[in-house]
Amino acid sequence: MAITETQIQETMFRLLQKIAPGSSPETLGKDDDVRETLGIDSYDFLNFMIGLNEEFGVEIPETDYGKLITLNDIVHYISTHAQQ
Numbered sequence: 001m002a003i004t005e006t007q008i009q010e011t012m013f014r015l016l017q018k019i020a021p022g023s024s025p026e027t028l029g030k031d032d033d034v035r036e037t038l039g040i041d042s043y044d045f046l047n048f049m050i051g052l053n054e055e056f057g058v059e060i061p062e063t064d065y066g067k068l069i070t071l072n073d074i075v076h077y078i079s080t081h082a083q084q
Contacts, residue, residue: 003056003082008075015051019044030071056082 016023020038028037035045049060052074058081060068068074 003079005075005079008056008078009071011055012052012071012074015048015055018051019048028071032071033069034071034074035069052078058082 013024016028016034016038020040023038028034034040034048035042040048045065049065049068052058053060056078058078060077060081064077068077
C-alpha cells in the first residue's frame, strides 16, 4: 500500500513536535527550510532523519541530508523511496 503525502506530513509533524514543540503545519510552510524555521541543530535533524527511517523503513544516507531542506523535499523523498 502506497503512503500518502498526508500520512507522511502527519508523521513528520509528530516527530518534529518531539524535537521542536509548537511546530505545526501553520508555522512551517511547505517550502520553508525545516532546520532554519524551527531552529533545530544538526543533532536534532539527525534524530528526525532516524525517526523517519524507523517510521517508513526508508534508509536515508547521510549524503542525501543536504537534499532534504523543505517539507516538500522530505515528503517527495519519502514517497519516492518508500515505494521502491
